[in-house]
Amino acid sequence: MKILDADQTRAHLDFGRLVPALRKAFAGEATVPTRHVHTVEAGSDRGTVLIMPAWSEAGYLGIKTINIFPGNSARGLPGLHATYVLYDAHTGVPLAQLDGNEITAWRTAAASALGASFLARSDARRLLVLGTGRIARLLPAAHASVRGIDEVVVWNHRPEGAEALAAQWRAEGWNAQAAIDLEPAVRGADIVTCATLATSPLVKGGWLAPGSHLDLIGSFTPQMREADPSCFAGARTFVDTEEALGKAGDLLDAMAAGTLRADSVVSFTALCRGAHPGRTDEHERTVFKAVGSALEDLTAATLVWEGA
Structure with missing residues (x-):
């Protein structure tokens, strides 16, 4: 072997x-x-x-x-x-x-980018990354493989971590900066991608701009969540695997709150086989929730x- x-x-x-x-x-x-x-x-x-x-x-x-x-x-x-x-x-x-x-890191970042290839606006260029771990570090390169990303912002609950990662990305040639205040960073982003182990929601639905794409790839258990239930209200929601409906705290909270219906969620399989078109106009909000698939x-x- x-x-x-x-x-x-x-x-x-x-x-x-x-x-x-x-x-x-x-x-x-x-x-x-x-x-x-x-x-x-x-x-x-x-x-x-x-x-x-x-x-x-x-x-x-x-x-x-x-x-x-x-x-x-x-x-x-x-x-x-x-x-x-x-x-x-x-x-x-x-x-x-x-x-x-x-x-794990590469396939998770790649799945995030694959989701964005169907769901982010074609002109999306401002990427906000929540988290500074192994997966988060790969996200600009992953999303730049499917969209014309030219501005990257990173936020972390430890500001010094965000500053360090932004400096690393700048050294690699990215136009990158750290955000201290999360709300304006979310409001200004075309794509918001969360790669954290948070157990309390970080992103609020009222912060998300029309036409934005919310990417949730960090939480994978019922106890973990990165977005509050309002993030799903009025948005089209997609998942990498149907297991997510029973595993992701974000989705469970939204279904309990009535902002998400299980029968409205679309799987990666439907997207990749052409059974669903993904984003249908430039103004709708989209959400992609990944819990990881073998x-x-x-x-x-x-x-x-x-x-x-």
């Missing part, structure tokens, strides 16, 4: 290939069982373990184990750690162990394996 570390995994991932690969994967056929979710309690520490399998007609089987510990930020550690094992789907023979953190992991891992 080949072992690919973070650098080797990252070397075979780019949004120019990954975003179209995800679109093709969601339009195709694959088996994606419901993920296993377990709560870990170790003394006063709390975490979540996800086990996510998937296999496809291309002949690959993948299983990701991902550990999420929000308290790690106080220790100076990432909140997410993952491993990914790719197998031959015909024989079960292990092919490779890949860096699960890189797989199909996304398998797609990214397959690109890495075939590239390596």
Whole structure:
């Protein structure tokens, strides 16, 4: 079995290939069982373990184990750690162990961009990123692969983190700045993308401009939420997987509040297969909610394996 570390995994991932690969994967056929979710309690520490399998007609089987510990930020550690094992789907023979953190970050950012390719206005150029973690750092490049992003703003609950990331992006050539006040930053954005582990809503519906696109890719449990229920009122809502309706605190709150109906939510599969057009005019608001799909992991891992 080949072992690919973070650098080797990252070397075979780019949004120019990954975003179209995800679109093709969601339009195709694959088996994606419901993920296993377990709560870990170790003394006063709390975490979540996800086990996510998937296999496809291309002949690959993948299983990701991902550990999420929000308290790690106080220790100076990432909140997410993952491993990914790719197998031959015909024989079960292990092919490779890949860096699960890189797989998760890249496929999540790519899914965010794929959603924007259907849902953000064609002229969207101002991107607001909430969060400064591994996934957040990739979002300008991901969205620039599908829209003409020329201005990036970052907000974080720790202002020094936002300032540091904005400086890093400027060094990479982005027109980037940090926002201290979240409300005006949201009001001025064409695309608002949230990549946090928040448990209380950060974005309010009254802040979102007509024609804006809200991208929620951080929360993935009923206890987590990045947007309040008013964000869904009058907006078209889309999800990466139908599991989101039972897993995402944002959606559960909105359905309980009556600002979202489950039967009005559209899946990635419908978008990628052309069964739904996505955005229909320049003035409507759109929301994309992702909780992560093992199909996304398998797609990214397959690109890495075939590239390596």
